[in-house]
Amino acid sequence: MTQLNDDQLKKVERALTEAHRSRHAPSLGADWSSRVLRDIRREAAGHGPSRVALGLDRLAWRTAAVAAILALIFTGSVWLNTNRDTVELAALLSNELDATVPLTE
């Protein structure tokens, strides 16, 4: 057999699904529950590492929002200033052109 047809593939897939579903979950036990509860108490007391991580996550998101706003303000100001400069430059050039007209004539 060198190649699998569709039916054969489905049969193998079905066997793998059956294998997956027949896995038995281990029993976690009382010690496990105690350890979880101990970590939750630490979390509640504010000593848990996850609270620190959560705080850092929040800080990162807040910083990201502030950074985005600053970037928008900066982009806007650059755009406005660039436009104004262009207008001023155009005005200057047009004045110069106006001023040069009589000389060339």
Add this chain to the structure above:
Amino acid sequence: MARHLAVGCAGFIGVQTLVSDDREIIQRVLQGEIDRFAELIARYQQHVANITNRHVPSDRVAEVAHDVFVRAYSSLSSFSGTTPFEHWLSGIAVRTCYDFWRARRREELPVSALATEHQAWMDHVLAAESDDQFREQARRQEAAELLQWALGHLSAENRLVLTLVHLDGYSVREAADLLGWTLVNVKVRAHRTRQMLRALLLERKRQDDDTTQR
């Protein structure tokens, strides 16, 4: 899914009672009675173990289930109560499993990593004529190991979708709900991952045959 919905009238009343108990416990925990969370752990630890066991290696189930409950406690104030606590907790369990795989480097295991028994397993499955023979093959260790080999080739996202939709039998909508992803994302991934699994099996079969012929 049928197995979630298959509750009789008496069972339904039982579930309703449990749900209201859960809400009461959650209220107490949020008011500072942290030890009451032990009741939720006792009630749902097997449910969480069952979910994590289907997604992570057996020797990591306890550790991941531990993280699930710590996360559940951390975000308990966001539990709205519109869905049963069990369902809300299932979502956290699935997303914790997803984070477990995201944090791990993907193992690109070559076909040669599989032993001769694994290579012969597929032939035995295809040759199985009765249901009993088929189930016997599916229960063999080689089946689980071959599946882990195939899943090891997938990204964390694809692995979770393949497991939820194709192996666990959740609908695309249910899987999207559990993962907190869009329906389209899960639908597209579900289609792609099945094609990937098939391609892996075909490739493996081709290499097995090449080895046999040499």
